[in-house]
Amino acid sequence: MAITPYQAPPPTNGHVNGNGQKADFVVAHDVVKEFILGDQFVRALAGISLRIPQGQFVAIMGPSGSGKSTLLYLLGGLDRPTDGHITVAGREVENLSSEDLAAFRRETIGFVFQAFHLVPTMTALENVSLPGVFIGMSREEREQRGYKLLAAIGMDDRLDHRPSQLSGGQQQRVAIARALFNDPPIIMADEPTGALDSKTGQTVMKLLRWFCRSQGRTIIVVTHDPGVASYADRIINLKDGLVVEDRMLRPRIPRVNVWRTVEEALAAEADETHETVE
């Protein structure tokens, strides 16, 4: 297959379908990221352009060092590009002040990091429920929701464990439940199944797919694993900081019935997953 740099299609600035979802929900235009560390210069992203419509499930793949995490961090407003433009949910991310950027991340994005970034002194339940603190949820409400999310991924028997008392896969599941806590329009996850056995990994991917299909959320997942990427609608491949391939695995399925509450549906999807896997 010939490898040619990806050319982003012209902007549409409209709606993609009858769901009223935005065609240009996440947009990167000629994004460059350079790092200078001592006398070393690294061009981690060499000019990335892409458009992700609202409600799409995207996997970003590519070899180690190709720029996957860097791209995800920039799209998530955790770092700023050296050059180029990023627009997410109508906000020009690179122009936001630090304060606005923090608010934007809190309201718009659920982030699952490659290293989980759990708070070491907090229990699993407290870690998952932490986003609720910042939006002023009562303790009872937080704990109920946190419990349901943890139960949905088979972690309700580890509520009081601190991160150091959990396995890598369990910490990863706590990090995922925390990312879902505020019901954000976008979930970004860096190797969300890296530390999981294949069964738990599948549960996590099905949960993310449910979140996309049923709730119309946009999911961007970085992964090395083709099996994980196969849950996505679209796979974007990076190499040396450039998009070298961008393909649709399946047409976008219009969003169907938003059923029940997020927690109930998550639990239902998790039950279904256990049934099909066992």
Ligand SMILES: Nc1ncnc2c1ncn2[C@@H]1O[C@H](COP(=O)(O)OP(=O)(O)OP(=O)(O)O)[C@@H](O)[C@H]1O
């Ligand atoms: N803060 C930093 N300072 C200096 N160089 C960096 C920094 N972050 C990333 N890099 C470099 O940028 C390049 C891209 O890194 P990135 O973490 O995006 O790769 P990746 O595709 O996520 O790799 P992996 O699959 O191993 O996680 C690498 O060469 C890396 O060494």
Ligand SMILES: [Mg+2]
């Ligand atoms: Mg990475």
